[in-house]
Amino acid sequence: MAEIVIKNVRKEFGDFTAVKESSFTIEDGEFFMLLGPSGCGKTTTLRMIAGLELPTSGEIWLDGEEISQKPPSQRDIAFVFQMFALYPHMNVYKNLSYPLVSQGMNRAAVRDKVDEVAGILGIRDILKKPVGGLSGGDRQRVALGRAIVRNPKAFMMDEPLGALDAEFREHMSEELRALHDRMNATTVYVTHDQLEAMQMGDKIVVMNNAVVEQFGTPQEIYDKPASMFVADFIGSPSMNFLGFDGTVPEGTTSVDLQGQAMAVPRQIEGAAGKMVFGVRPEHVTLSDSGNYRGEVVATEYLGTTQIITLETPNGELKARVPSGQVATTGEKVGLGFNAETITLFDETSGRALRSDLNNGVLSNG
Known part of the structure; x- marks a missing residue:
């Protein structure tokens, strides 16, 4: 061997x-x-x-x-x-x-x-x-x-x-x-x-x-990236990072983005201070409804899919959506996230917090 x-x-x-x-x-x-x-x-x-x-x-x-x-x-x-x-x-x-x-x-x-x-x-x-x-x-x-x-x-x-x-x-x-x-x-x-x-x-x-x-x-x-570096280095486009200030207690299942509660995997590890909400572009959805909204600033056609770039209250975000979905520059749209795929990071250290999503990977990696 x-x-x-x-x-x-x-x-x-x-x-x-x-x-x-x-x-x-x-x-x-x-x-x-x-x-x-x-x-x-x-x-x-x-x-x-x-x-x-x-x-x-x-x-x-x-x-x-x-x-x-x-x-x-x-x-x-x-x-x-x-x-x-x-x-x-x-x-x-x-x-x-x-x-x-x-x-x-x-x-x-x-x-x-x-x-x-x-x-x-x-x-x-x-x-x-x-x-x-x-x-x-x-x-x-x-x-x-x-x-x-x-x-x-x-x-x-x-x-x-x-x-x-x-x-x-x-x-x-x-x-x-x-x-x-x-x-x-x-x-x-x-x-x-x-x-x-x-x-x-x-x-x-x-x-x-x-x-x-x-x-x-x-x-x-x-x-299940272990750090913001990995999340940014892997993937094209890379993971979106939405920054927020707040406290993430152990056991929490949602965080506050500009007054809107966003579901996340159950957090095994808590933290407080400058935090980052991480989501891959393919796990972002656009809709006419929804209280958390972003403004379309650019579109990139890729055949069966397109990359929509939006400005949000917490920073720039890219969404990978079907090419048939209409998104007009300057339009404000509702944003949704696949809660099971979200990773929270400590912005200062860049390290991912342990959750039900990544616990085994981060413990054993």
Whole structure:
């Protein structure tokens, strides 16, 4: 089993802390995403798992063995970089066979293994071609092939599709996920693209400012964000934040927005002061009636749906509604919210309050 366990891992570069006490578990066979903006610590975390960086403190376990201070050569991990890292003076066959030849495998076994991997990736027809003349997609396939040809315990991928154009990147992401499913190999994948992470990952770690903000499945992270950062980073458009001042007692099931009682999940954790009412655009409804109202300021047509931007007494709000629903700029409309989906946040800390919606996720994440 290639389970990877990260325990309180920290990485410092002089006075700069790149990763702060991170802990999570990557199950055997998972496609695991490290997601976050540039500089958040995700690539440093990946490099520590691979052995390209050593942690300042903490433990890294692979397949039941503590490896945090072992060199890369003793970890049996394959690394795929964004810029392919191929040998330009070799053809495709020699690039694929190089890891096996360097391990001392006999020629016949090397030929069989390269043929198997080339068949999986659909590159048998280019084995004799120099890599310098290949398209970006074919070079990425060769880079993947060189990683999987030796059957490592786990794959580390640092934005491997980042150099591809948008259309081909989407195609390759589908191929990469399908390849993972065929091989059932543990894969750790770094990306700053939340759509890529949500589409491909079994589990996601969201990082920001060297800290793990949340760890869970894509649906948990989208539906039950642990912080305002996660709620804002995940989703397009992102979660709406309506600010209000008030007290949220334990057990409450509604909050006051400009004198209007808005239903929320039962709150397990209370708070007081500057609060935020969080709601996804698809959980907002528009109607002719209703005492809580907003003014339409813009519409964006998306085919079957449209995004309506409104000004409310508590801030700007976006609603995703059917494209057939009429909304005229300047019109004031009633607003309703799906109470079961609401998350309340403490504005100062940015942390989500525990409720019936997110209690298990926030307790265990």
